[in-house]
Amino acid sequence: MPFKSGRFQKKWRDSIPTIVFLVICLALWQIIVSYFKLPLWLIPSPIDVLKAFWNTRELLWAHTLTTLLETTAGFVLAIALGLAAGVAMVLSPLIKRLFYPLLIVSQTVPLIAVAPLLILWLGYGLLPKIVTVVLVCFFPIAVSLIEGLEVSDDDLLNLLKSMGATRWQILYMIRWPNALPSFFAGLKIAATYSVMGAVIGEWLGASSGLGVYLTRSSHSFRTDQVFAAIVAITILSLFYFVLIAGIRRLALPWLHTKED
Amino acid sequence: MLILKDVSLSYQDGGKSVLDVLKNINLEVETGKFVSLIGPSGCGKSSICNLIAGVEVPAQGDIFLEGRSIKGVPGQVGYMPQKDLLLPWRTLLDNVALGSDIRREDKRQSREKARHWLDRFGLGKFAEHYPHQLSGGMRQRGALLRTFLFGQNTLILDEPFGALDALTRREMQEWLLNVWSQSRPTVVFITHDIEEAILLSDEVVVLSHSPARILDKIHVPFSRPREQDLLLSGGAINIKKHLLDLLNGKRNV
Ligand SMILES: Nc1ncnc2c1ncn2[C@@H]1O[C@H](COP(=O)(O)OP(=O)(O)OP(=O)(O)O)[C@@H](O)[C@H]1O
Numbered sequence: 001m002p003f004k005s006g007r008f009q010k011k012w013r014d015s016i017p018t019i020v021f022l023v024i025c026l027a028l029w030q031i032i033v034s035y036f037k038l039p040l041w042l043i044p045s046p047i048d049v050l051k052a053f054w055n056t057r058e059l060l061w062a063h064t065l066t067t068l069l070e071t072t073a074g075f076v077l078a079i080a081l082g083l084a085a086g087v088a089m090v091l092s093p094l095i096k097r098l099f100y101p102l103l104i105v106s107q108t109v110p111l112i113a114v115a116p117l118l119i120l121w122l123g124y125g126l127l128p129k130i131v132t133v134v135l136v137c138f139f140p141i142a143v144s145l146i147e148g149l150e151v152s153d154d155d156l157l158n159l160l161k162s163m164g165a166t167r168w169q170i171l172y173m174i175r176w177p178n179a180l181p182s183f184f185a186g187l188k189i190a191a192t193y194s195v196m197g198a199v200i201g202e203w204l205g206a207s208s209g210l211g212v213y214l215t216r217s218s219h220s221f222r223t224d225q226v227f228a229a230i231v232a233i234t235i236l237s238l239f240y241f242v243l244i245a246g247i248r249r250l251a252l253p254w255l256h257t258k259e260d
Numbered sequence: 261m262l263i264l265k266d267v268s269l270s271y272q273d274g275g276k277s278v279l280d281v282l283k284n285i286n287l288e289v290e291t292g293k294f295v296s297l298i299g300p301s302g303c304g305k306s307s308i309c310n311l312i313a314g315v316e317v318p319a320q321g322d323i324f325l326e327g328r329s330i331k332g333v334p335g336q337v338g339y340m341p342q343k344d345l346l347l348p349w350r351t352l353l354d355n356v357a358l359g360s361d362i363r364r365e366d367k368r369q370s371r372e373k374a375r376h377w378l379d380r381f382g383l384g385k386f387a388e389h390y391p392h393q394l395s396g397g398m399r400q401r402g403a404l405l406r407t408f409l410f411g412q413n414t415l416i417l418d419e420p421f422g423a424l425d426a427l428t429r430r431e432m433q434e435w436l437l438n439v440w441s442q443s444r445p446t447v448v449f450i451t452h453d454i455e456e457a458i459l460l461s462d463e464v465v466v467l468s469h470s471p472a473r474i475l476d477k478i479h480v481p482f483s484r485p486r487e488q489d490l491l492l493s494g495g496a497i498n499i500k501k502h503l504l505d506l507l508n509g510k511r512n513v
């Protein structure tokens with residue numbers, strides 16, 4: 001498939017400036033830290049971070065696994081809930097009128113204020129972390145899905161109606177595919193938030209997870225390890241992001257032929 | 261026989277003023293006939309289509325198909341709306357087979373049938389293409405095929421060639437005549453193009469400005485099959501002049 005590899009090459013070429021810029025930034029950081037001999041506990045150089053990352057790799061990996069588990073469980077649960085809420089609100093205007101405003105208002109409650117309650121109610125296990133992930137992810141997923149299901153061209157709806165389609169058929173032949181692009185946009189946002197949700201849950205009390213590693217390192221002034229944890233969190237978030245972008249390509253072939 | 265009996269339709273304009281779109285429309289279309297509706301833009305042609313298709317319900321009057329009322333009953337006629345409206349997420353093949361999917365017919369059979377028709381009309385190569393990968397003419401043909409394959413004996417075509425250039429338009433007209441002559445469905449055809457109406461129809465119905473009334477019904481006597489040259493004949497030019505006068509308000513009926 002010469003066509004495909006050509007596109008791949010182009011993608012690489014397009015990202016060269018970004019990579020070069022990133023390398024320059026890291027080099028500058030390295031030079032400034034070494035030149036001014038800044039202490040490790042204040043700000044570590046990129047090489048220090050890399051060293052900390054490598055030296056604690058086993059520990060870091062164990063903590064990452066916990067966070068990965070919480071995030072994945074929470075994310076999947078949020079998708080299931082988001083789907084249920086979206087479909088229910090589209091099929092029943094009454095449900096939408098009851099719950100949609102509540103959904104919006106709920107977003108103004110800061111997670112930081114709710115998380116301690118979750119610990120209080122659910123203890124120090126995995127569950128409260130999974131719930132924080134759900135809380136963070138549910139909103140972008142549900143709202144993007146509901147908006148996508150809502151819109152739909154009136155003319156398209158009329159066409160299907162004129163052919164005698166049922167509400168259910170209209171839902172899965174028109175509304176659902178119409179909602180997919182917006183749904184995936186919501187998933188991407190949720191994916192980037194999800195790891196953060198788990199880490200916040202872990203901050204408040206846990207025995208394992210990147211949040212734990214983060215607080216412990218910070219309490220012992222191992223700033224290099226704090227940065228290593230940040231790198232791990234970033235990689236994890238990126239992993240989700242890339243995964244979803246990949247699924248999106250498979251699920252939306254009609255857009256994908258357009259983008260090529 | 262398709263009958264519109266005393267049909268009126270009005271839209272509520274933001275709750276206050278009422279916009280009368282159709283007023284006491286009486287129309288009879290014999291089974292197997294090709295009837296065109298022409299009229300000024302915004303006079304209510306698409307509204308008539310929506311009523312026959314069962315998407316909207318008239319405020320007054322009734323609509324009968326072969327003796328049965330189809331007022332507000334969708335699925336009885338094949339309807340091609342003004343926009344081509346292929347579903348962007350379906351390939352051409354799947355778009356053409358949409359009607360079969362809605363009626364929950366066997367997927368393999370319906371695809372086979374759709375592919376057969378696409379092949380016959382030179383679209384076979386594009387079966388797996390998405391609408392955005394097709395030209396305007398191809399999309400229009402796809403939408404027409406979908407309407408045909410919906411399998412009803414009555415077709416409502418709302419300006420099917422409105423967005424096409426003159427050349428493609430000629431091609432499509434011949435194509436439509438060809439398809440129509442094979443199964444002879446009843447066709448209600450909306451157009452702005454007087455020549456198109458004369459070339460295709462058995463009867464041309466002229467509508468007035470909004471609220472639409474029927475100004476005149478003109479019988480088009482030419483035999484079939486018809487060729488484009490027909491439009492140059494004296495009889496056609498007379499009809500054309502008559503229609504133009506009606507549309508310009510020069511002739512009162
Ligand atoms: N859903 C609606 N709500 C309110 N008014 C409408 C609605 N649909 C159509 N109208 C009005 O009804 C009138 C007739 O519209 P219609 O689309 O039937 O015209 P048309 O003859 O098909 O025009 P064109 O030739 O431009 O397609 C117009 O004045 C339009 O503004």
Ligand SMILES: [Mg+2]
Pocket residue numbers: 305306307342418
């Ligand atoms: Mg119209």
